[in-house]
Each structure stands twice: as C-alpha cells, then as structure tokens.
Amino acid sequence: MTGRINKTLGLLIGAYLLVFLQSHWQGPRLWLGFQPDLTPALLVCAGLTLGAGQVSTSAMLTGLWLDSLSANPLGLSVLPLFVVGWVVFTFRELILRDELVAQFYLGTAAGAAVPVFQVWLLWLIGATPLIGWEMGVWWLINALLCGAAVPLFARLAKLLDRWFSHPLHDPNRWPNENRQIVRSKH
Amino acid sequence: MKRFFYRSQQTAVGAVLLTVFLLLVMPEGARARLKSAIGGLFLPVIGISTTGQVALESLGQLGATDAESFPTNQALGQAAGAPPTPAELQLDNERLAEENRQLREAVEWERRIPWETKLARVVGRDPFNWWRRIKINLGSNKGVQFNQPVISTQGQLVGRISEVGPLTSWVLLVGDPNCKFSALIKESRSQGGIVSPRKYSADPRVVELTYLPNDVELRPGQAVVTSGLGGGFPKEIPVGQVVDSWVSKNGLYVEARVKMHANLNQLEAVRVLTRF
Numbered sequence: 001m002t003g004r005i006n007k008t009l010g011l012l013i014g015a016y017l018l019v020f021l022q023s024h025w026q027g028p029r030l031w032l033g034f035q036p037d038l039t040p041a042l043l044v045c046a047g048l049t050l051g052a053g054q055v056s057t058s059a060m061l062t063g064l065w066l067d068s069l070s071a072n073p074l075g076l077s078v079l080p081l082f083v084v085g086w087v088v089f090t091f092r093e094l095i096l097r098d099e100l101v102a103q104f105y106l107g108t109a110a111g112a113a114v115p116v117f118q119v120w121l122l123w124l125i126g127a128t129p130l131i132g133w134e135m136g137v138w139w140l141i142n143a144l145l146c147g148a149a150v151p152l153f154a155r156l157a158k159l160l161d162r163w164f165s166h167p168l169h170d171p172n173r174w175p176n177e178n179r180q181i182v183r184s185k186h
Numbered sequence: 187m188k189r190f191f192y193r194s195q196q197t198a199v200g201a202v203l204l205t206v207f208l209l210l211v212m213p214e215g216a217r218a219r220l221k222s223a224i225g226g227l228f229l230p231v232i233g234i235s236t237t238g239q240v241a242l243e244s245l246g247q248l249g250a251t252d253a254e255s256f257p258t259n260q261a262l263g264q265a266a267g268a269p270p271t272p273a274e275l276q277l278d279n280e281r282l283a284e285e286n287r288q289l290r291e292a293v294e295w296e297r298r299i300p301w302e303t304k305l306a307r308v309v310g311r312d313p314f315n316w317w318r319r320i321k322i323n324l325g326s327n328k329g330v331q332f333n334q335p336v337i338s339t340q341g342q343l344v345g346r347i348s349e350v351g352p353l354t355s356w357v358l359l360v361g362d363p364n365c366k367f368s369a370l371i372k373e374s375r376s377q378g379g380i381v382s383p384r385k386y387s388a389d390p391r392v393v394e395l396t397y398l399p400n401d402v403e404l405r406p407g408q409a410v411v412t413s414g415l416g417g418g419f420p421k422e423i424p425v426g427q428v429v430d431s432w433v434s435k436n437g438l439y440v441e442a443r444v445k446m447h448a449n450l451n452q453l454e455a456v457r458v459l460t461r462f
Contacts, residue, residue: 016227017231019228019313020228020231020232020235022313023228023310023311023312023313023321024231024232024235024309024310024311024321026311029311029451030451030452033388034315035311035313035314035315037313037314051194052194052195052198053194053197053198055198056198056199056201056202059202060201060202060205064224065224065227065228066313066314067221068221068222068224068225068227068228069225069228069310069312069313069321070312070313070314070317070319071312071314071317071319071348071356071358071362071364072314072317073209073210073217074209074217074220074221074224075205075206075209075210078202078205078206078209079202079206082202086199118314119316122316125210128363128364129314129316129317129363130316130317130318130361130362130363130382130383130386131316131386132383132386132387133386134386134387134388135315135316135386138315
C-alpha cells in the first residue's frame, strides 16, 4: 500500500514539476526554437507500470495543469493524455514493456499522437491555433524526444521506488541465508 | 477481485469523461476562475524559481566585482607586459560610446513618454507552441488591468494583457491569432490592421499588416506604428518595419509583412502601460 502511495505521489510530483518546467524554463525554446511537451511520455510510463486509477488521475491532473498555464480551454489536454495512457495500460500485457526499444516506440507514437489530437480538438471547438507546415519538423523532434524520455522516466521511477519503498519480501529468493543448510565437518 | 478490477477501471474512465464533459459545458466565467485557481498552484514554485534566479544574478554580479577588484597575476602581467594597442583602445571606446548612447536613449525615452508604466519581469510562457503568450510577475495587486498595452523596455510594442490574476498576469503577444489591432505606415499615414501570419512562421517577429488601401506606396524598411484607433493602444508606439508587400487575392486591398522591432522570443522584462 505504501509503495502504491509512493508511486502515485512520485508520479504527480513529477508531472507537476514537468508542467512547471515546460512553462517556465526558456532553455529549450532558445536552443530548439520550440517548447517540447514531454507529458505524453509520462503518461506512457504511468500506463506501463501503474493502475487504472493512477493513470486516469495523472492524465486528469497533468492535463488540467497544462491547460491552466496556456490559452487552451481548460480540460482540452485531459482527453488526449488519458487516451494515450489508457491504450498503453490496456495493451501492456501484450508489450515487452521492459525493453528499451518498445518504450522508445511507445513514447514516439504517444508524442506524435497527442499534439495532433489536441489541435484536432481545438479546431473542433472553433479555436484558431497558429499552425503551419514548418511545425512538422518540431512535431517530429518532439515525438523523438518523448520516445527518448520514456526509458529515462522509467529508470528514474525505478530508482525512486528503490529509495523510498521497502524491498518486497521474497521467501523463495536464492541464495536465501535463512533456509540455507550449512554443512560442517560434524 | 476480477469484478472489482473491472469496476474500478470503469469508474476511472467514467470519472475522466465526466470531468471533461463538465469542464466543457461550464459557463465561461466559472471556467476562467477555475483556470486561474489551478494556475495559482504554481505560484509557490514560481516564487522559489524567481528568488533563486535573482539570488544567482546577484551572486554573479558579486563575483564579477570581485574579479574586477582583484585582477589575477596573469592579467596583471599581461597588462604590465603588453599595453593595449590603439586599435584595441578604439574598439573599446566605440563599444563604450554605443553603450552610453543606448542608456541615454532609454533615459530620454522614459522622460519623453506621456504614459505611466510599470516594469514587470517575464516569469513564464505558454507551453504550447501554437499560442504566443507570456506570464509576468504583476497582477491585480499592482493595478494591472485587462487589455492594458505592454511594451518592451525599449518602448516597442509587445502585446496586451489578456488575463489578470492576483499576483501574475498573462500577456497576449503580437502575432498570436487573438491579438489584432490597428496600425499605420508612419510615413504615408495609411492605416491597416495587424494580424498574425496566416500560417505558422518560424520567425516569431514576422506579422502581417492587412487592409491597406490599394494606392499606398510601400517600400521595405518603412516604419509601422500603432494608430491609436479603437483605444486599445496609444498612438505612435513603434511596431516594426515593412519587409515586403503584395495585393490581396481579391484585389481589394494591399497586405504587407512586417518584422517587429521587439524580439518576442527573448523577452526578460516588459513595461505595462497602466495609464495612457
């Protein structure tokens, strides 16, 4: 139970800091010319490792935080992030989720799908975002960055889990000092 | 257990869909208040980040002063061994003269303008690339109001206030699809309207000036200023320079591309016109 709470808390704090950095850290905008959005990668990570409630909570909060710091209508980003997290969560048993390549492909696909979904929703509600073909390059780079971010987030989550959770009790672990028969001369 | 698992999944999906639906059907005013409240959750980290940045800057200045007060042995040796050449001295002199001119201009500009302004620090930006907005560290507590014009520290047009919170405000930058205003060619006094480029441009400084009369003579480099029509912006705020022009598809008016003076990607501080 404590482990689950730790994971949820870690995910939400991570999402909060990621949204803050995306809005307030100008470095990427100056180096790349655009602001990358890595929240889809976070949702892929949540979908691969956490439960249904955690995926939906993180999608809801991340989407609301992102929209509160942008001109998007409030709640617009929730649905694309939730769909990405939920699809990964539903099919995760069919995916080699511990493989780096699988994580990279999932992150890239999510990073490509979420902005398209968001722009489509904006058009649907009659908003006029500034879109052009030159953004295609950014879209591609953003997708690749998301792909690279998934393994990174997964490693970070494992590291934090090791630091803040008790190790699982595994009586069948080998070598097990409690059950080992130590033979002596006598 | 399996039944509970499926039920919890259904509850999660239902909760998300219900939240999105409620947010979309919520009245505009309530949604804006909720948005402001959720955005307020970031105020503590904004405060920590701004304080840290200021502390780092002051530390950097302290470091620079120390280094200047106590030059290294190597620097002393260089100074003693090799005096600067006349060419180096001339370059240094030119740099100082340019700096002096810029500072004089800034002081003169502040004396000349008839408006009351408040200096604000840029603390954030819209995380989505399809909107152009910045967040400043002044809110209603400092007298900032909706629709007040915002200019750069050099006096060039930047945008207008679009949302006001208690401690921070959002500025809609020129070039955002929602920031349109009346402008004129300074030389010929021909009026038109500034709009964002039709499609996304990698250079955020390029905007379009439309609805210019057909008989206007446009040349690259002509200055564009605000016209003051509509009362949103005061008259004669410098906007930019004409890059090129063309007749609209239907032949009824002339359009021009304008390169803005203010570099919107590198704004660190701006001035809000509180009285104009």
